[in-house]
Amino acid sequence: MEYRQRYCGTQLAPHLIGICLCEAYVSRIDSHCSTPNSTKPLRFARFRLVLSRVPKMITCDTLSKSPRTIAMEVHTNCAGEGCPMHDDLASAASCAELRRRRELERKAMLQIARLLSDHPGQNQTLLEIVDCIEQHLGMRHVTVMMVSVDGQRLELAATKTPLTDARGHVGYDRGEGVIGRVLQAGQPEIVSPIGDDPRFRNRIHQRTPFQLESHAFVCVPITVEGETFGTLSADIETKNADELQDAAETLGIIASMIAYDVNGRRTRRLEREMLELQNLQLRDTLQERFRPSNLIGGSKPMRQLYTQIQQVAPSDTTILIRGESGTGKELVATAIHCTSARSQKPVVKVNCAALNENLLESELFGHEKGAFTGAVQQRNGRIEEAEGGTLFLDEIGEFSPIIQVKLLRVLQERQYERVGSSTTRTANVRIVAATNRDLEQAVRQGQFRQDLYYRINVFPVHLPPLRKRRDDILQLANHFVAKFSKRMDRPIKRISTPAIDTLMMYHWPGNVRELENCIEHAVLLSQEGVIHSHNFPPTIRMPDEKHPNGSETENCFSLSTRVNSLERDMISDALKRSGGNMAAAARELGISSRMIRYKVRNLGIDWNSEL
Incomplete structure (x- = not known):
């Protein structure tokens, strides 16, 4: 009381x-x-x-x-x-x-759900989840690991206080240690105590001998739609089987929440990539619609060239086409003319390097009868012949100073006179010039007029050399094979893989023209409808030791280049057989869908063109 x-x-x-x-x-x-x-x-x-x-x-x-x-x-x-x-x-x-533990688990689940609903960056979210598990559930060394891009290895994604040398590169191969077995089998693992299991690698955290004897290790898979792409693990200071089983179930629930979030992120990323891919396909389709029929190639430099042609063709702007010899400057000039409003009028081509000064002046402007010795009759010039159409001046850098002055007048005032005539004529032509010379240096040296340079360089178009557009080599080779096969009446079924490798590894100093001559030579020597590497000229089969870019040629023979080439061929063939179905192609090759998508992107395979 x-x-x-x-x-x-x-x-x-x-x-x-x-x-x-x-x-x-x-x-x-x-x-x-x-x-x-x-x-x-x-x-x-x-x-x-x-x-x-x-x-x-x-x-x-x-x-x-x-x-x-x-x-x-x-x-x-x-x-x-x-x-x-x-x-x-x-x-x-x-x-x-037990009720106390359930209350702590409930609070931890609630906080993790809130963390996942905030949608910050994935790495930061995983770190906060690790911290929440350790604070509320009393677990230690909580670790989240995610599968690498190739799907064969687990890499550290989130943990607190890892070993110094474990940051950034630590991981487990599939089937290695306890964590690797969880990835391989997709089933949770309980090790109690930690030190009793020889499979335990103790690779990420530093554990004392006492902890190895007194703590248990629980690891559960992070699984989405039957595919394991990560693990969640923790140390627990108990040996009680029931408590360990409860901990495994709790971690399994958290792993499911992480999986749901990661799967959502992955789905959104795939949707974004699909939209980007569709966008690229639509752009390629539009560019294909505007691609001139006389040009071949779908590489990035060529697509940029098609865009430039589409932009400049409708106008009467003077164009300067620049590029190495053999890149196809004349074909580009023809493509510009054919897609312009002057396409119904003639396109006249003049090779300025093939004529001397007197002949070139007469060739361009025409002459009257008796204007000079040998002028037995009147002749119309190329400018007059191209009336209403396009005049293509190849190798304009070879013009003499006198011709440069007269051409400048045509560009500025649209007027000219025939040789031996005082009658001024009007020129209604569009001028497209081309050169492989360094005109800027010629201007500095006084060999080319600066005012003429600015007049013709209104819209420059740069043609890439063949070594910069290797993706087009096979397509060009197939085109030339069909061309010469028909001309020589020699049916060619295919180009062998070693022959394709030879074409891809050569540096092509002569560009497309050299490739054309090479294929003509190979078609002539081929037997049984197959082109082999020994059918090519010796200069193609043997690397040029004096080539200034010899390092590029040497790289073509490196192991990584050969391996990438083999992988590209195998994946391309598999995509062809599967009709572009990546999942089916991956099954045929014995790799995961994630792996084949990574290879297609990394090797630059245009899978849409493989159909």
């Missing part, structure tokens, strides 16, 4: 008063316990621990009861809502501890 009077007169809450009453009762029992080995103090100490965790059962109604009655009720009730009475204190304490 004295304890009730002492505590009931205070401002304490009812359940705190109940605790105080029970503790007073415990202290009274302890003071009257005279047996040294009595278990009552220990028993009531355990009772006090349980009571402190479940104060809600002490209500105002209990204040009328004696402390002994209160203590006995707590002794057999863990204070869980809807929980039955327990037979002893141990079961009540175990039940209370």
Whole structure:
């Protein structure tokens, strides 16, 4: 009664008063316990621990009861809502501890769900999830690992305090160690204690010998649609099988939440990549519509060239085509004319390097009868012949100073006179010039007029050399094979793989013209409808040791280049056989869909053109 009077007169809450009453009762029992080995103090100490965790059962109604009655009720009730009475204190304490763990798990799940719903960067989200698991669930060395691009190795994605040499490059191969086995089998693994399993690599974190003996290791797979693409693992300071199983289930739930989030991110990324791919395909389709029929090639430099032709063709702007010898400057000039508004009028081509100064002036402007020795009759010039159409001046850098002045007048005023005539004529032509010379240097050296340079360089078009558009070599080779096969009446079925490798590795100083001559030579020597590498000229089969870019040629014979070429051929053939279905092609090659997508992107395979 004295304890009730002492505590009931205070401002304490009812359940705190109940605790105080029970503790007073415990202290009274302890003071009257005279047996040294009595278990009552220990028993009531355990009772006090349980009571402190479940104060809600002490209500105002209990204040009328004696402390002994209160203590006995707590002794057999863990204070869980809807929980039955327990037979002893141990079961009540175990039940209370289980409820406490469930409450912590619930809070951890709620926080992880909130982290995933915020949608920050994936790496930051995984780090926050790791921190949440360690704080709320009392686990240590929580680690998230994700599958590499090729799908054969696990790489560290998120953890706290890894080893210094583990940052950035640590990983496990499929089937290696405990974590690698989880990736391979797709099933959770429990190692208790850690040090007893020889498979455990202890590669990411530093664990003491005590931790290896006292802690267990739990690893669960992160799985989406039956495909394992990561693992979640943690150390737990217990050897109790039930607790370890509960921990594995909890980590499995968290792994499922991570998988759902990662799968959503992956789906969005794939949708974005698909949209980008469709965008590229639409652009390629549009560029294909505007691609001149006389030009061959689908490489990036050629697509840029088609865009330039499309932009400049409708106007009458003067164009300067620049590029090495044999790149097809005349074909580009023809393509510009055929896609312009002057396409119904003639296109006249003049090779300025083939004529001397006097002949070139007469060739361009025409002459009157008797204008010079040998002028037995009047002749129209090329400018007059191209009236209403296009005049293509090849090798304009070879013009003499006198011809440059007269051509400048044609460009500026659209006027000229025939040789030997004083009658001024009007030129209604579009001029397209071409050169393989460095006109800027010629201007600096005084060999080319600066004002003429600015007049013809209104819209420069640069043609890439063949070595810069290797993706087009096979397409060009097939075109020339069909051309000369028909001309020579020698049916050619295919070009052998070694022959294709030879074409791809050569540096082509003569560009497309040299490739054309090479294919003509090979068609002439081919047998049984197949072109082999020994059918090519010797200069193609043997690398040029004096080539200034010899390093580029040497790289063509490197192991990585040969391997990439073989992979490109195998994947291209598989895509052809599967009709462009990457999943089917991956199954045929024995690799994952993720791997074939990575290879197609990394090797620059235009899978749409393989259909």
